[in-house]
Amino acid sequence: MHNHIFKMRFLIFAILSICVICSNNSENRSENFNVFSANLLNQTNVSVVKNAATVSVSNEIMGKICLKNLTKCEEEDVEYRSSTDRFANFLFSSLPPFDLSQIEGVSRECRIQSKQYIESLANFQMWALRMYDSSAKFPSGVLNGNLNQLGDFDMCLSAASTKHNIQGQYCLAALEVQNPRNSYLSALYQLIHSHNHFKSKLEDPGHRVPRFSSINWALCVPSACSPNDVELGLRNTVQNILDGTEIEVRYEVDPTMCQKKENNAYPRSMFIVLFIFGIILGWEIIATFYDCFAVGNKNKWIMAFSIKENFLSSIKLERAPTDIETVHGIRCVNAILLLVAHKSMAAFYQPAPNRTAFIEYIGRPFSVLGRAASLYTDPFLMMSGLLTTYSLLGRLNKTKKLNIIDEYLNRLFRLVPTLGAVIAFCTFIMPFVDSGPMWNLVVTHHSDICKKYWWRNLMFIHNYFGFGNMCLTHTHHLGIDTQLFFSSPFMIYLIWKWPRKGFFTLTGLAVVATFARFFITYKLNLSNYIHFGTSIQQLFDTADRMYILPAYRSTVYIMGVLLGYVLRNYSKLQLTKAQLNIGNTLALFSFCVSLFGAAFMGKIDYEYNPTDGAWYAAVSPILWCFSFAWVILTWQLGYKNIVGTILSNKIFLLWTKVSYTVYLVQFPVYFYNVGTTKSSNEISFLWMILSLREYIWIIGIAIVLTLTFELPFVKVRNIYLKRKDTKNNAQPVNNIKYKTKNL
Numbered sequence: 159m160h161n162h163i164f165k166m167r168f169l170i171f172a173i174l175s176i177c178v179i180c181s182n183n184s185e186n187r188s189e190n191f192n193v194f195s196a197n198l199l200n201q202t203n204v205s206v207v208k209n210a211a212t213v214s215v216s217n218e219i220m221g222k223i224c225l226k227n228l229t230k231c232e233e234e235d236v237e238y239r240s241s242t243d244r245f246a247n248f249l250f251s252s253l254p255p256f257d258l259s260q261i262e263g264v265s266r267e268c269r270i271q272s273k274q275y276i277e278s279l280a281n282f283q284m285w286a287l288r289m290y291d292s293s294a295k296f297p298s299g300v301l302n303g304n305l306n307q308l309g310d311f312d313m314c315l316s317a318a319s320t321k322h323n324i325q326g327q328y329c330l331a332a333l334e335v336q337n338p339r340n341s342y343l344s345a346l347y348q349l350i351h352s353h354n355h356f357k358s359k360l361e362d363p364g365h366r367v368p369r370f371s372s373i374n375w376a377l378c379v380p381s382a383c384s385p386n387d388v389e390l391g392l393r394n395t396v397q398n399i400l401d402g403t404e405i406e407v408r409y410e411v412d413p414t415m416c417q418k419k420e421n422n423a424y425p426r427s428m429f430i431v432l433f434i435f436g437i438i439l440g441w442e443i444i445a446t447f448y449d450c451f452a453v454g455n456k457n458k459w460i461m462a463f464s465i466k467e468n469f470l471s472s473i474k475l476e477r478a479p480t481d482i483e484t485v486h487g488i489r490c491v492n493a494i495l496l497l498v499a500h501k502s503m504a505a506f507y508q509p510a511p512n513r514t515a516f517i518e519y520i521g522r523p524f525s526v527l528g529r530a531a532s533l534y535t536d537p538f539l540m541m542s543g544l545l546t547t548y549s550l551l552g553r554l555n556k557t558k559k560l561n562i563i564d565e566y567l568n569r570l571f572r573l574v575p576t577l578g579a580v581i582a583f584c585t586f587i588m589p590f591v592d593s594g595p596m597w598n599l600v601v602t603h604h605s606d607i608c609k610k611y612w613w614r615n616l617m618f619i620h621n622y623f624g625f626g627n628m629c630l631t632h633t634h635h636l637g638i639d640t641q642l643f644f645s646s647p648f649m650i651y652l653i654w655k656w657p658r659k660g661f662f663t664l665t666g667l668a669v670v671a672t673f674a675r676f677f678i679t680y681k682l683n684l685s686n687y688i689h690f691g692t693s694i695q696q697l698f699d700t701a702d703r704m705y706i707l708p709a710y711r712s713t714v715y716i717m718g719v720l721l722g723y724v725l726r727n728y729s730k731l732q733l734t735k736a737q738l739n740i741g742n743t744l745a746l747f748s749f750c751v752s753l754f755g756a757a758f759m760g761k762i763d764y765e766y767n768p769t770d771g772a773w774y775a776a777v778s779p780i781l782w783c784f785s786f787a788w789v790i791l792t793w794q795l796g797y798k799n800i801v802g803t804i805l806s807n808k809i810f811l812l813w814t815k816v817s818y819t820v821y822l823v824q825f826p827v828y829f830y831n832v833g834t835t836k837s838s839n840e841i842s843f844l845w846m847i848l849s850l851r852e853y854i855w856i857i858g859i860a861i862v863l864t865l866t867f868e869l870p871f872v873k874v875r876n877i878y879l880k881r882k883d884t885k886n887n888a889q890p891v892n893n894i895k896y897k898t899k900n901l
Contacts, residue, residue, distance in 0.1 A: 256293055259272035265383070267382035289317045289378040292313040297511075302511065310836075325419060327379050327380065331375045332373070334371060334373070340404060353514065356370035360409075365604050366829075376595065389409065417597075448460050472865065476811075482545070483802075483806035495527065499531035500531065504832055523757035525757075537714075539714045539715045542718060543646065544722040544790070546643060547646065547649075547719045550647065572871070573636070575871040577615065579863065581608060584604065604629070604829070625701045654723075671712045672776050672777075680772035683768050683771070686775045687771065689771075718783075718787075749785035752779075755774075816860045816861055827859065828852065
C-alpha cells in the first residue's frame, strides 16, 4: 500500500517537473499563485512532495485546480485582472450587458442587485459572467430569420452569488417590429421576419399557435427584478438603439415568462392525481397477477383490468361480422396526415438559424400536407356518422326501437375515462415534469386553462367557448363528434321511418350547412386553409366562428349517415362497369382537387382572397370525404380494387385500437418538446414531418393509455351491457307466461 502511494506521489512530481521544464511562461508565474495552488492541492486527494509548493504549475492544471474553488481562486489570484480588464473594455462596449441599475422606475432591490451584478461583471466574477453569457446576443444569420435567441436557460438559473444573495432569473421577452415604410428597410424586414409566413401580434394567444412575427429574446437578470423592471429596462435599451429611426418596436415581458430556481413544494392536487393513478395501476397489476395465476372460471370484472388480457385482445386481428373493412385504413391515413399537420405547426416554435430559407422552400405546392390540416378531420366525422347509422339501423331493423339513453351512456363510458386521465395529467402533473424557456407558455399556461375549464371537456361542450380558453385544444373534434352523435338517433330514425322524406331532409340540411360555410367564410374573411401570410387572429376567428361548431361541420356527418343507410339497406346493390369507372374517376378527381386545389394559396406571394377561402371551406370537405366514401361503398358492395385492398388490410385494425389515445396524447408530446427546447436547430421539411422520435413517443404512450384506461373501462361497459341485455331478454319470457296463464 505504501509502495503504491509512493509511486503515485512520484508520478505526480514527475508530471509537474516536466511542466516546469517544458513551459517557459510558467517560470514567470507569481509565487503567490504557486502557494495557492499548493494549498488547493493539499485540500484534494492528491498529495505532493514538500517542494511542490514552489514548483510552477502548467496552465491546464492551474485551471482545473481553480475550478475546484472559484471563489477562493478569484480572491487570491488577482493577476488575471490585468488581462480581463482589457478584454472587458472591448467586450462590454461592443456587447453591453443588460443594466437595470440606472433605469428610472426600477425597484430599489432590483437597482441594488443590478449594480452589484455590473460591478462583479467588470471584475469578471464567475457568477456574473454566467448571467451575462446566458443572455441573448445579437446573432449571425439575421437576414435568414435567425432572430429568436433563447440564450442559455440552465446557465442563467444556475448563476448565483451566495455572498450577495443574488440569483439568476431567466426572462424571455417578446418584441414586435413594425414593417417600415421605407421600401429597402421593408425588404430587409421581409427577410428578417421570414416573409411573414404567419402574422401575429403580442396580444395573440401563443400557447397553441406560435407568435411568428414576435422576436423572442432571452435576458438573464437578478432575481430581485420584477417583469415590470425588466420591461422598463427593455424599453430604455430599445429606445437608445432605435432613436432617430423610423423603426417602431413593441415589447412585452410576460410575468409567466420569467423563471428562477425556487424550492416550492409540489401542490396537493398533484399528489391526489398521482394517488388515483397509483390506485388504478395497482389494481391493474393485481388483476394481471390474478389473470396469470388463477385457475378455473375467472371473474370478468377483475379480468377487465388485466394488462395481460387487454394486451392480448389489442393485438388480435379479428374482424366483427358486420365490420366495414376499409374504414380502418382510411382512419389510419387521415390520422397520420393529421399528426404531420399538427407537428408542422408545433415546429414553428423552434428557433432556427435557417428559418427564412426554410419558409421560402415550403412556399411550394407540396406544403399542402401541413396547410390542409382542417381537411383531415372531416373523414372522421363522416365515418362516425357512417358507423353510428350502420349500427343503429341494424337494431331498428331488428327490434323496431332505440334506447337513446343507453346509446348516450355507452359512448360517454367509452370516451370519458381516458379523456379524464389525459386532462388530469396535463393539468396537475405535467407542469412539474420539466422546464424550459417556453415551458410556461405552452405547458403551464395550458394547465391553468384546464384548471378553470376542464368540466367543459367532460361535458363535451368545450368547442362552444373558443380556442383561446380551451383545455386540450385539439379535442375540439371530440366535442363536435359527440354533439353530432347525440343528434344522430333522430336523423337515423327519420330516414328509417320515412326514407324519402328523411333523405331529402338530411340532404337539405347538408346543403344549408355548405352554403353557411361559404357565406360566413366570405363575410368574415376566414380561412380553413393555412395560406401563406395568414394571421393568428384569422386562424382563431376561423376556428371560433365556424370550424369548431357542429352546425357548419354537419355536411360530412350527414354524408356518413346517408352512406350508412345505403350499406345497411342496399347491400345487394349492383353497379355497371360504366358506373364504376365514372365513380372511380370522380373519386380520384375529388381527392386531387380537395388536396391540391388550394396549393396556390401556399405560394410566397399569395394575397388573401375571401372567395378562395369560401370555396375551399364549402367544397373541399365534401370532395375529400366523397373520395373515401366511394372506396367504402364499392368495397362493401364487393367490387375489389387496389385501393380497397390496401385500406382493408387487417394490419390497420391495430391502429384502430389505439387511434383514440393517439389522438389524445399527440399535443402533450409535441408541446412537451416545444417547452423543453433550449437552443436553435436547423429546420428542414423532412425533419418537420418525419420526427420519428416524437411519433414513437406518441404511439408508445398511446399504447400504455389504451391498456390502462381505455380497454379496461370499455370491457367494464361491455360486461354491464351484456348483463343488462340478458336481464331484458329474460323479462319478455316471464310476461308471455303470465299472459298465457291469464288466457
